[in-house]
Amino acid sequence: MSATPRLSVRNIRKSFGAHEVLRGISLDAHDGDVISVLGASGSGKSTFLRCINLLETADDGDIVVNGEEITMKTTSHGRSAASRKQLDRIRTNLGMVFQSFNLWSHMTILENIIEGPVHVQKRPRAECVAEAEALLEKVGIADRKDYYPAHLSGGQKQRAAIARSLAMKPKVILFDEPTSALDPELVGEVLRVMRDLAAEKMTMLVVTHEMGFARNVSNRVIFMREGQIDCDGTPQDMFGGKGSPYFQQFIRHMETENDAA
Amino acid sequence: MEIFTLLGFGEKGWGVLILTGMALTLCVTLASLAIGAVIGAIIAAAKLSNRWWARALGTAYTTIFRGVPELLIIYLIYFGGSSAVTAIGQAMGIQGFLGMPSFLAGALAVGLISAAYQAEVYRGAYRAIPKGEIEAASSIGMPPMRCLRRIILPQILRFAIPGLNNVWQLSLKDSALISVTGLAELMRTTQVAAGSTRQYFMFYIVGGLLYLVLTSFSERVFNSAERRSNKSMPRGMGQV
Numbered sequence: 390m391s392a393t394p395r396l397s398v399r400n401i402r403k404s405f406g407a408h409e410v411l412r413g414i415s416l417d418a419h420d421g422d423v424i425s426v427l428g429a430s431g432s433g434k435s436t437f438l439r440c441i442n443l444l445e446t447a448d449d450g451d452i453v454v455n456g457e458e459i460t461m462k463t464t465s466h467g468r469s470a471a472s473r474k475q476l477d478r479i480r481t482n483l484g485m486v487f488q489s490f491n492l493w494s495h496m497t498i499l500e501n502i503i504e505g506p507v508h509v510q511k512r513p514r515a516e517c518v519a520e521a522e523a524l525l526e527k528v529g530i531a532d533r534k535d536y537y538p539a540h541l542s543g544g545q546k547q548r549a550a551i552a553r554s555l556a557m558k559p560k561v562i563l564f565d566e567p568t569s570a571l572d573p574e575l576v577g578e579v580l581r582v583m584r585d586l587a588a589e590k591m592t593m594l595v596v597t598h599e600m601g602f603a604r605n606v607s608n609r610v611i612f613m614r615e616g617q618i619d620c621d622g623t624p625q626d627m628f629g630g631k632g633s634p635y636f637q638q639f640i641r642h643m644e645t646e647n648d649a650a
Numbered sequence: 651m652e653i654f655t656l657l658g659f660g661e662k663g664w665g666v667l668i669l670t671g672m673a674l675t676l677c678v679t680l681a682s683l684a685i686g687a688v689i690g691a692i693i694a695a696a697k698l699s700n701r702w703w704a705r706a707l708g709t710a711y712t713t714i715f716r717g718v719p720e721l722l723i724i725y726l727i728y729f730g731g732s733s734a735v736t737a738i739g740q741a742m743g744i745q746g747f748l749g750m751p752s753f754l755a756g757a758l759a760v761g762l763i764s765a766a767y768q769a770e771v772y773r774g775a776y777r778a779i780p781k782g783e784i785e786a787a788s789s790i791g792m793p794p795m796r797c798l799r800r801i802i803l804p805q806i807l808r809f810a811i812p813g814l815n816n817v818w819q820l821s822l823k824d825s826a827l828i829s830v831t832g833l834a835e836l837m838r839t840t841q842v843a844a845g846s847t848r849q850y851f852m853f854y855i856v857g858g859l860l861y862l863v864l865t866s867f868s869e870r871v872f873n874s875a876e877r878r879s880n881k882s883m884p885r886g887m888g889q890v
């Protein structure tokens with residue numbers, strides 16, 4: 390593919406103290422890619438996502454979003470973004486959906502959604518409200534717009550969080566186990582929204598334990614192990630037996646766990 | 651009845667003086683709350699800082715002002731402040747003792763004490779904000795100062811209301827100690843009235859009741875503020 394990747398990660402490394410959590414990870418996501426990131430707990434999946442939008446600062450490596458590289462500097466305090474302004478601008482292009490939703494609890498759902506467009510992007514409020522209402526319609530919680538997050542179910546909260554992320558019109562959305570905190574019966578409604586986004590060619594990087602999503606919705610599967618990409622490929626190849634022995638073992642383990650549940 | 655004459659608003663009555671004293675108590679406590687809010691916020695920020703010396707300074711402040719008797723702080727500010735004012739006066743050629751205004755000294759002293767308690771309230775309130783909500787703000791590119799204003803401060807205020815209620819009640823009672831500086835607030839006025847009429851029992855009971863009026867009134871104000879801020883909390887069914 391010759392087009393500029395929406396997101397390009399080059400050789401990211403990250404240690405917490407003496408513990409090397411990410412040991413050189415590279416990845417390109419092109420327009421419309423839906424990449425599932427699988428791996429055992431503790432393999433560094435969250436840290437990887439958090440390094441992409443600099444919620445954690447990688448010790449080494451580059452992040453390029455839509456062709457623009459996040460410039461870094463190293464001082465006596467360690468490594469950080471060279472320009473907070475550039476970082477914030479790039480972050481508006483990088484949505485993030487968290488396992489624990491992280492909606493702002495003192496704002497209603499509508500206020501949560503328009504917060505970024507109005508107060509970060511400085512767009513006209515009326516226009517943002519109209520867009521927010523359309524987004525809430527799309528994720529199926531239009532009737533909850535004046536509720537506070539505390540009064541919503543987990544599935545509704547996560548759909549609101551996805552709408553909040555979409556309101557910024559990001560080029561890429563990072564999902565960190567978006568359904569792991571949900572009761573099993575609420576997982577489907579969130580996956581449905583994500584499936585719709587995939588169908589609309591949103592570029593997505595999704596850390597998940599939902600094998601159905603990885604197999605049927607994503608066009609690429611990455612398996613992380615001990616801070617590295619152990620193997621990756623199309624879902625057909627990966628689930629068709631072409632992954633590494635570790636990956637085979639991992640999916641067998643996931644299946645027995647799902648059966649037990 | 652003599653009681654009504656003494657408490658009344660007539661020439662021999664203490665009514666006007668006592669109500670003025672009550673108003674002064676309210677004013678000096680409000681001033682100390684404001685002073686304490688500013689200093690308390692700075693101390694809280696210091697204690698939450700990742701610089702060790704800022705944390706050490708913050709801890710020293712709260713340890714000292716919560717550990718030393720209130721009366722000592724008031725004496726220190728009033729007499730210490732007055733001798734500073736006197737020294738400045740002498741440097742400018744004014745002879746003799748210059749008192750520090752007792753309202754200012756009192757508000758400052760009670761404010762400094764209140765700051766130590768408010769700092770703990772704000773620090774606790776900050777800690778109660780889920781860290782993920784701040785990360786969510788960063789992740790959409792919200793600059794740190796805007797995050798402080800839009801996400802952090804509104805929630806600190808919400809979580810701080812019950813704690814501030816306690817601090818306010820404490821300061822209201824601390825303000826009685828300012829009577830030692832001669833400020834004619836409620837305590838001092840009650841004292842003077844009791845002393846000069848020798849009706850100790852009656853005037854101290856009236857004074858006590860008036861303090862209760864102040865505390866129960868402010869309790870109501872805080873409770874209604876808390877109720878309003880609770881509409882976004884899990885238990886209140888506040889669908890606006």
Ligand SMILES: Nc1ncnc2c1ncn2[C@@H]1O[C@H](COP(=O)(O)OP(=O)(O)O)[C@@H](O)[C@H]1O
Nearest residue numbers: 405408410428429430431432433434435436437
């Ligand atoms: N802030 C942190 N400080 C220290 N260790 C951390 C921190 N965040 C993650 N880790 C460690 O890094 C490893 C990878 O964590 P994480 O990225 O959360 O894995 P995953 O999301 O795949 O479960 C774990 O061993 C975890 O304990």
Ligand SMILES: [Mg+2]
Nearest residue numbers: 434435436566
């Ligand atoms: Mg994780």
